[in-house]
Amino acid sequence: MIDWxxxxxxxxxxxxxxxxxxxxAIVVATLRRAVTLKKTLAGMNLSDPGQRDKA
Amino acid sequence: xxxFTAILKRDxxxxxxxxxxxxxxxxxxxxxxxxxxxxxxxxxxxLRRLAPGIMWLALLLAVxxxxxxxxxxxxxxxxxxALVGISLPLELVTLAKALAHWLAVGLxxxxxxxxxxILINIDTTALPILMLSMILGSLSLSLLASIxxxxxxxxxxxxxLVALLILPLYVPVLVFGVSATSAETGPTGSFSSLLVQVAxxxxxxxxxxxxxxxxxxxxxx
Amino acid sequence: xxxxxxxxxxxxxxxxxxPVLWVATLVAFVVALYFAFFNSPADYQQGExxxxxxxxxxxxxxxxxxxxxxxVASAMALIFRHPLADAAAKAAAPLGAAFCFLALVTGSIWxxxxxxxxxxxxxxxxxMFVLMLLYLGYMAVWRAFDDPHRAASLARIVALVGVxxxxxxxxxxxxxxTLHQPASIxxxxxxAIDKSILWPLGMMFMAFTLLFISTHLVALKNEVxxxxxxxxxxxxxxxx
Numbered sequence: 001m002i003d004w005x006x007x008x009x010x011x012x013x014x015x016x017x018x019x020x021x022x023x024x025a026i027v028v029a030t031l032r033r034a035v036t037l038k039k040t041l042a043g044m045n046l047s048d049p050g051q052r053d054k055a
Numbered sequence: 056x057x058x059f060t061a062i063l064k065r066d067x068x069x070x071x072x073x074x075x076x077x078x079x080x081x082x083x084x085x086x087x088x089x090x091x092x093x094x095x096x097x098x099x100x101x102l103r104r105l106a107p108g109i110m111w112l113a114l115l116l117a118v119x120x121x122x123x124x125x126x127x128x129x130x131x132x133x134x135x136x137a138l139v140g141i142s143l144p145l146e147l148v149t150l151a152k153a154l155a156h157w158l159a160v161g162l163x164x165x166x167x168x169x170x171x172x173i174l175i176n177i178d179t180t181a182l183p184i185l186m187l188s189m190i191l192g193s194l195s196l197s198l199l200a201s202i203x204x205x206x207x208x209x210x211x212x213x214x215x216l217v218a219l220l221i222l223p224l225y226v227p228v229l230v231f232g233v234s235a236t237s238a239e240t241g242p243t244g245s246f247s248s249l250l251v252q253v254a255x256x257x258x259x260x261x262x263x264x265x266x267x268x269x270x271x272x273x274x275x276x
Numbered sequence: 277x278x279x280x281x282x283x284x285x286x287x288x289x290x291x292x293x294x295p296v297l298w299v300a301t302l303v304a305f306v307v308a309l310y311f312a313f314f315n316s317p318a319d320y321q322q323g324e325x326x327x328x329x330x331x332x333x334x335x336x337x338x339x340x341x342x343x344x345x346x347x348v349a350s351a352m353a354l355i356f357r358h359p360l361a362d363a364a365a366k367a368a369a370p371l372g373a374a375f376c377f378l379a380l381v382t383g384s385i386w387x388x389x390x391x392x393x394x395x396x397x398x399x400x401x402x403x404m405f406v407l408m409l410l411y412l413g414y415m416a417v418w419r420a421f422d423d424p425h426r427a428a429s430l431a432r433i434v435a436l437v438g439v440x441x442x443x444x445x446x447x448x449x450x451x452x453x454t455l456h457q458p459a460s461i462x463x464x465x466x467x468a469i470d471k472s473i474l475w476p477l478g479m480m481f482m483a484f485t486l487l488f489i490s491t492h493l494v495a496l497k498n499e500v501x502x503x504x505x506x507x508x509x510x511x512x513x514x515x516x
Contacts, residue, residue, distance in 0.1 A: 011328065015332075018378070018382070030495050213420070223441055269429070
């Protein structure tokens with residue numbers, strides 16, 4: 001159990017905060033890019049090469 | 056073999072001429088040597104302690120500065136097209152060009168640098184070993200520069216990319232180059248550092264022709 | 277190995293695995309964070325800052341692992357001309373770079389209370405820094421060329437030369453560090469790992485790995501999609 005009043009707890013929180021933010025940003029960016037690309041493919045009347053089983 | 060020496064000769068001559076890399080590299084090295092004491096102050100003891108490291112940095116950056124030229128100019132004027140077509144394997148073409156770069160830029164600087172080091176109060180007893188390690192190191196610097204130069208041959212402004220690609224490869228050369236000459240190592244340390252430098256040069260010799268030729272082939276398919 | 281041979285088949289399997297992977301990633305992170313914050317002791321020497329290790333170590337090992345993966349994919353592209361290998365390496369690079377960046381940043385944040393300084397030129401930090409440069413160089417090559425085929429062929433070389441370079445850098449930096457060893461602030465071997473630390477570390481490691489696999493799969497599919505869009509655009513430009 002973490003002792004919230006101990007020394008340097010803020011360092012721990014900052015470290016975890018940066019890790020969470022960056023990893024979340026990357027995941028969100030990748031998923032958003034997938035959505036955009038899917039839309040572009042649909043707009044061009046192309047099948048999505050990333051989802052073969054539904055074609 | 057005739058083709059190999061012909062490329063070697065041509066590139067050395069071009070490199071030494073005005074507009075070639077050699078002059079620019081030497082000018083760069085001289086400016087570093089003039090600016091360093093101005094930046095760090097004239098303290099003789101401090102300069103003496105830093106001198107081998109400074110000389111190595113100057114050599115490394117001077118070689119890096121000219122690395123773009125190894126292939127780019129030949130790519131632009133179409134010489135590389137001709138060189139890809141000849142019977143000599145492209146690997147050996149790139150090796151000849153890398154060696155020419157060493158003979159025109161790296162080797163002269165490696166010989167001149169320790170002497171210029173007198174300007175920053177370099178320890179003169181260390182001069183022979185510094186020269187030896189620089190001659191050896193500059194060969195691997197040129198070989199590695201050729202890899203970066205080949206990858207960016209077709210880029211008009213490849214300077215930043217070339218630096219980014221080559222710097223990680225220069226880390227070991229720099230570390231062992233400086234450690235051969237630094238006072239902390241002593242004679243046995245210098246000797247083993249030199250041996251490692253030989254090993255790094257060997258690895259560069261093996262990797263360079265393959266990597267440079269493969270990079271150039273990406274441009275001529 | 278066979279499933280990689282056919283991209284269609286590979287994507288079919290990947291698509292079915294996707295939801296499972298995301299759920300597993302999420303669960304692993306929740307469990308790992310629970311262990312990291314509420315079910316592990318503070319270190320008697322490092323205090324609460326030891327908890328930074330749980331994200332630092334997985335970041336660092338994944339940074340290395342992803343680079344090796346990139347190099348293997350590049351080698352497969354070079355030798356077998358596999359259609360997905362280049363895309364796999366390209367998709368992995370930003371993820372690896374992110375892990376590398378996180379390893380550097382969390383290391384720095386850990387270092388400040390422990391060593392009293394944000395950065396030391398320690399052997400491990402220095403080689404991590406060089407690894408970061410390798411990642412940046414690799415990604416810069418992909419960006420520098422308009423022609424994706426040319427970029428792919430050149431990026432392969434960068435990845436492979438880089439992977440030869442990593443152990444040499446590691447060796448040289450160790451050598452250099454023993455040469456310039458300041459007052460020893462970083463113990464070479466580190467303390468023996470206690471079981472109470474192993475759990476959160478292992479869980480976090482799994483969470484990071486799962487996150488990498490899921491994100492990498494989506495990014496890989498994105499590459500394939502982008503490639504198709506590009507090919508179609510070129511085709512329609514040729515027609516008009």
